[in-house]
Amino acid sequence: MLGLGIESTAHTFSCAAIEKRGRKGRILSDVRKIFRPDKGKGIHPREASRHHVENSPAVLSQCLKEAGISIKDLDLVSYAAGPGLGPCLRVGAVVARSLASFYKIPIYPVNHAIGHIELGKLLTGAANPLVLLVSGGHTMLLAFLNRQWRVFGETLDITLGQLLDQFGRSIGFASPCGKNIEALALSSSRYVALPYSVKGNDVSFSGLLSATKSAAAKGNLADACYSLQETAFAMISEAVERALSFTGKKELMIVGGVAANKRLSAMLKEACRRHGCNFFVVPIRYAGDCGSQICWTGLLESQVKPGVPIKDAFVTQSWRLDSVRVDY
Amino acid sequence: MKLLKRGAESEIYQATWNDSNAILKIRTPKPYRNSTLDSRIRRHRTIREAQMISRVKSFGVPSPLVYFVNIGDSSILMQEIPGTPVHDLPDSKIIKLSEDIGRLVATLHKNGIMHGDLTTSNFIFYRDRIYIIDFGLSQNSIKPEDHAVDLRLIKEILNSAHAQIMESGWKNFLLGYKSIVGSSRHAQILHLVSEIEGRGRYATVV
Numbered sequence: 001m002l003g004l005g006i007e008s009t010a011h012t013f014s015c016a017a018i019e020k021r022g023r024k025g026r027i028l029s030d031v032r033k034i035f036r037p038d039k040g041k042g043i044h045p046r047e048a049s050r051h052h053v054e055n056s057p058a059v060l061s062q063c064l065k066e067a068g069i070s071i072k073d074l075d076l077v078s079y080a081a082g083p084g085l086g087p088c089l090r091v092g093a094v095v096a097r098s099l100a101s102f103y104k105i106p107i108y109p110v111n112h113a114i115g116h117i118e119l120g121k122l123l124t125g126a127a128n129p130l131v132l133l134v135s136g137g138h139t140m141l142l143a144f145l146n147r148q149w150r151v152f153g154e155t156l157d158i159t160l161g162q163l164l165d166q167f168g169r170s171i172g173f174a175s176p177c178g179k180n181i182e183a184l185a186l187s188s189s190r191y192v193a194l195p196y197s198v199k200g201n202d203v204s205f206s207g208l209l210s211a212t213k214s215a216a217a218k219g220n221l222a223d224a225c226y227s228l229q230e231t232a233f234a235m236i237s238e239a240v241e242r243a244l245s246f247t248g249k250k251e252l253m254i255v256g257g258v259a260a261n262k263r264l265s266a267m268l269k270e271a272c273r274r275h276g277c278n279f280f281v282v283p284i285r286y287a288g289d290c291g292s293q294i295c296w297t298g299l300l301e302s303q304v305k306p307g308v309p310i311k312d313a314f315v316t317q318s319w320r321l322d323s324v325r326v327d328y
Numbered sequence: 329m330k331l332l333k334r335g336a337e338s339e340i341y342q343a344t345w346n347d348s349n350a351i352l353k354i355r356t357p358k359p360y361r362n363s364t365l366d367s368r369i370r371r372h373r374t375i376r377e378a379q380m381i382s383r384v385k386s387f388g389v390p391s392p393l394v395y396f397v398n399i400g401d402s403s404i405l406m407q408e409i410p411g412t413p414v415h416d417l418p419d420s421k422i423i424k425l426s427e428d429i430g431r432l433v434a435t436l437h438k439n440g441i442m443h444g445d446l447t448t449s450n451f452i453f454y455r456d457r458i459y460i461i462d463f464g465l466s467q468n469s470i471k472p473e474d475h476a477v478d479l480r481l482i483k484e485i486l487n488s489a490h491a492q493i494m495e496s497g498w499k500n501f502l503l504g505y506k507s508i509v510g511s512s513r514h515a516q517i518l519h520l521v522s523e524i525e526g527r528g529r530y531a532t533v534v
Binding site: 157196 | 334335336337358359360361362364365366368369415444445446447449465477481484485487488489491492524527528529530531
């Protein structure tokens with residue numbers, strides 16, 4: 001089976017081609033163009049969707065060229081149908097529908113968050129993991145039970161990615177800010193007391209964001225970055241430990257853009273060691289949003305379902321992953 | 329001492345106290361955590377837990393007896409409750425006990441305490457009674473929002489770990505909860521629960 005996947009939920013427009021044989025998948029190509037807002041600014045949905053419209057033809061042709069295939073070779077096309085920014089989602093959906101209707105290829109709407117998890121499983125080999133999904137759009141702890149991914153803990157307000165980005169932008173970094181914050185945090189080891197808010201298996205970051213902003217305004221920026229990372233990641237690690245001991249899972253897998261942070265991985269690795277649990281982290285190149293996650297999930301879906309009629313190939317901005325039934 | 333369980337934030341050992349079985353709960357340091365933050369959390373939670381375990385007994389909520397507290401190594405020596413965590417009981421039993429659990433949680437709330445970690449493994453069923461444990465995240469609070477956070481957590485746990493009995497379990501829990509706090513408070517808290525859920529990521533916007 002040869003699939004094409006299109007990702008356009010937020011800042012990234014990406015196309016990827018994967019060849020699936022049995023349970024194995026080989027990524028033939030994964031091409032991305034990322035919208036970069038100005039320093040101190042966030043993603044404006046209109047600007048980002050314009051970026052996607054302008055770049056989609058080039059990304060698609062490059063993807064096919066690198067994979068050495070033509071559109072006619074495709075067995076299916078899948079696109080990220082949500083959750084995400086409406087105007088951005090629609091760009092990917094339009095490209096997918098055009099290909100599907102003109103070339104008569106089956107089309108599959110895919111949940112973006114499920115995509116992170118499925119691609120993570122393909123690339124790390126984790127079999128039955130507790131999943132930590134940390135990105136700009138999600139901060140969730142999940143385990144698979146009765147044909148659905150169930151939420152064992154999540155943020156009650158903003159996500160870890162938003163926490164890092166919003167703080168980073170307030171001190172003048174350009175989004176995504178995780179890398180810059182991580183680099184600056186390395187130069188300090190002075191801990192400033194910040195609010196630590198774990199509610200059962202859930203976390204809340206909004207108080208931490210305000211407190212870090214005022215700590216940065218009063219004191220040293222590096223100290224603020226260091227303390228922010230230490231506090232937020234300790235909260236996540238505690239939630240992970242709680243979920244591990246509650247579910248008894250023996251594998252932890254981190255996926256999503258923030259999985260690229262080395263300090264977070266180091267802390268989680270140590271937490272896993274305490275629980276005799278195997279630790280998997282998705283390779284950095286595939287941690288953030290990409291076409292491969294959408295393509296692979298579409299290929300998995302095709303094992304049990306035909307594609308959807310074009311009129312049902314729409315987008316849903318708020319599509320929670322715990323409402324998706326998984327039959328493959 | 330024999331290690332019984334390695335929990336999320338503590339190690340539980342089998343111990344004795346005046347010839348009776350006891351449990352030693354030590355909040356061990358987490359080497360991955362910044363040490364200032366680490367000792368702040370461990371100390372705070374140990375004190376809080378010891379206080380609350382004793383306090384809740386005064387209004388009839390079953391909990392272990394505290395024998396000895398050591399702030400130095402963040403440990404608590406307490407009575408062993410040799411029952412079964414509700415989490416591990418058969419589904420039909422959990423459905424039945426949900427109403428009692430609702431009453432217990434309501435009693436805590438009525439007396440100005442939020443538990444902060446209402447998972448099904450923190451209720452222990454022993455000799456026809458339910459004991460509540462793990463008060464490390466508890467708070468003195470009469471705020472409806474805090475009480476709603478408690479309810480949301482147990483709902484989340486039912487929805488994930490006990491998905492197949494979610495509906496009947498949650499219904500019985502609320503029945504028990506309402507019988508103690510009264511219907512207007514019950515309605516207020518439930519409304520706040522859905523408000524908190526609505527604040528969640530990608531919650532269905534109505």
